[in-house]
Amino acid sequence: MRILLDGMGGDYAPTEIVKGAVLAAREFNEQIAILGPEEEIRKCLADEGWDGNNIEVINCTEVITNNEAPAMAVKKKKDSTIARGMALMKEGEADAFISAGSTGALLAGGLLLLGRIKGIKRPAIVAFVPKIGMNDTTLLLDCGANVDSKPEYLLQNGIMGSTFVECVKGKKNPVVSLLNVGAEAAKGDELRKEAFKLLSDSDLNFSGNIEGRDVVGTDSDVVVCDGFSGNIFLKSSEGMALSLLNLLKSKLKEGVVAKLGAALSYNKLMEIKAEFDYSKEGAAPILGLKGAVLKMHGNSKAEEVYYAVKKAVPYVNNDVTGKIEKAIGRKSFLGL
């Protein structure tokens, strides 16, 4: 297996990306190719004391930033890490592409240079949402690839999410829910009402609607939504969690008694913080593209890179892409 790593994506590139590549190369018996300016990447590898042969460097002279118009950037910057990565995937020269770079550029590059799985209308960006206190996550998709959605996209999100969870998490017949404003079948806007019908008529293990407040405590493995509300869901729960934890931190610094209390409950507070540490989840896949494309958080460090590579292995080995194509092709999923 040959896994491509965007050496220039994210806030800590290339140093942390290279560090993570070395961590992964030490453990996994896979070929890792880092894309980026060769000299700089090789210097980082030398700093890590790496002299093995399962890390190669693919020289790329350009980088796409978060501030560029994605589609334009991937078309113009043919020697950028993202454009080169997608092209190598397209040519069958690589099995997975992992990047902490611009989500928009990854999506645009995926669509324009790699292409969609046959039958897929729109790729979807996935997020792993913590099931608070359960040491598990649920797969939320789409989180922002398509803000103007159609019912069929939501059905396809369910199929893609279900296939991914089955292949990568090894969970048989994953439970799929639809993010909605109420639990009853008749709830929601026109988009949700139609999607509910399609999901009900499909082969999926569809458990019905789920409300925003129930996702963090859900039994569902996959929560289906459109890119707009998925993004709102994700950012609003994230914002609330961060604000609360910050408030907790500052409150517990006020006064000697509270400080002492905080010191004594320190371990427990750290356990709570750990609930939000999803570095081990690896990168989030962009499902629906013709190959394993994984997006890391922009602030990813070596540990996240390591786990992203680790997660890419079963993605490729279990042929998630091929299985999504097969599932999408099955008539029954479309209720025909």
Place this chain on the structure above:
Amino acid sequence: MRILLDGMGGDYAPTEIVKGAVLAAREFNEQIAILGPEEEIRKCLADEGWDGNNIEVINCTEVITNNEAPAMAVKKKKDSTIARGMALMKEGEADAFISAGSTGALLAGGLLLLGRIKGIKRPAIVAFVPKIGMNDTTLLLDCGANVDSKPEYLLQNGIMGSTFVECVKGKKNPVVSLLNVGAEAAKGDELRKEAFKLLSDSDLNFSGNIEGRDVVGTDSDVVVCDGFSGNIFLKSSEGMALSLLNLLKSKLKEGVVAKLGAALSYNKLMEIKAEFDYSKEGAAPILGLKGAVLKMHGNSKAEEVYYAVKKAVPYVNNDVTGKIEKAIGRKSFLGL
């Protein structure tokens, strides 16, 4: 001023509603009319030792539950507290109607029996979202009245929210934002792009888009959204906050040291909990109806009822309804 109280709405009706009415009647020099089965309500009043004359009872023999189809229920149950309350408002016999009953029935009753303010396309349900650590709230609307929205509804939400904040909170020229998936002007779906233009061209103090994660820490007084994403926002942040606080509680009970720590930091933890205590915010208005209709949480107790009455007074005294009608009528708001 005559304020109607739905004596049969919510989980703790009628006891807590009556208790709250008595608290309010003792402090405010307004006429309070409780709607409900007269005998039962009078018994509750007697239990509270109330013998004043600024609480009256309006006998209603029916109640609409949360399980009924709202529009059907308000049409059929003409002697229900909600139908009677709306009818009294329509006839000019009352200045405000406060209920902890079914939101759907209140909205349907408001639309069918009371009617919309002239020029208003759709009423909107408001929520007060905590600005964490700032001892303040921002007004989020719509939170679920209209799940299928048009750009003009969003503009009108901005106008209604801005007018409410100006009148009731006394804040001049409130800052209005649009809930969206990104901060830049070009972000979002078709609905958001159009709404952004309308809001930009209006007289409102429009500050642009706001992402889900920034609402709890925002300087905005009003956050505009459609009913679907508003509902998702509200319930997902609520779910995250509750899960976190519960986790905190259970973690701090594990082991003697953590328990001692929690005991010492108890006051601070209570201060954090208080950040989420919005009983003092009173009830949330359904804006756009031809009169002051306020919705309390279903789990409201006497204190919430007291604050709802307290909040209704400036709503009526400042003629929010009349001012919304005037604002909506202003050409400039529609960018014409």
